[in-house]
Amino acid sequence: MALETFEKIYIENCDDFSPQGIFECGQAFRWNADENGSYTGIAFGTVAKVHNENGRICIESSDGSYEKVWHAYFDMERDYGELRREISREKKLSAACEFGKGIRILNQEPWEALCSFIISQCNNIPRIKGIVEKLCMLCGDEIEFMGKTYHAFPAAESIAALSMKELDLLRSGYRAAYISEAAKGVADGSINLKAIKSLPTDAAKKELLKIPGVGEKVASCTLLFGLGKLDAFPVDVWMKRAISEFFGEEKFDYRRFGKYAGLAQQYMFHYMRNGR
């Protein structure tokens, strides 16, 4: 096996990149804080370590992966400062926008997002992360990174091949059947996430809603975090609280935020959970 080499990429003057904001706002389940304040995570079959080093962002990963994976994953082409100012024009959200400064919407793998948010239903984040981790240990490809072994999120085919007995090891409860059926659908092509991604948001959501175990909330999360649909607006119990907190009795339609409603949603969500 060839010896792996690493690269260290620095992003200068990046006001709108907060590792904590990005990884602790509930959009991804495979990033963990290290002892020293950095975060290590896995996506697209590769590992990265991210930290803030005196005001610049440092991304350590295997050679060539920044350009191949992380640049798009972290949505680096988008000007989040600009979008944040745009959303702040709604004065009721200006505090949430300020608090959420540095949050970015990750471009995750479609299948990983779909499967993870199926698992997320009626669960808390630690348990979601635990189940996802067990799933990756069970049948995700091994990845070596800086002397440690990690596991990629499994291909749908690998999950589809698991027996119910093996799936039971996840302790995912009634979600197990949903996971298995979705995996089989993706594996046999009856669910074509690439095709769904190419559809407009509403049509894409309609397709996702056909999958058993996928309702309004899971579909919206999959659109926003896995299919690059920044206008998707997931509403869960926290968001219901947030909407009534910010807008009270005022009639609320997320479409007022237009193409970037999903980012407004993240600011509201994060502020509601961590900002007060």
Place this chain on the structure above:
DNA sequence: GAACAGGTGAAGT
């Protein structure tokens, strides 16, 4: 023990 947790689908109005 009971209640609840980042929902969903089925069954009942």
Place this chain on the structure above:
DNA sequence: ACTTCACCTGTT
């Protein structure tokens, strides 16, 4: 179209 309820498991 809206309301209610069971669903599996872990935690408080």
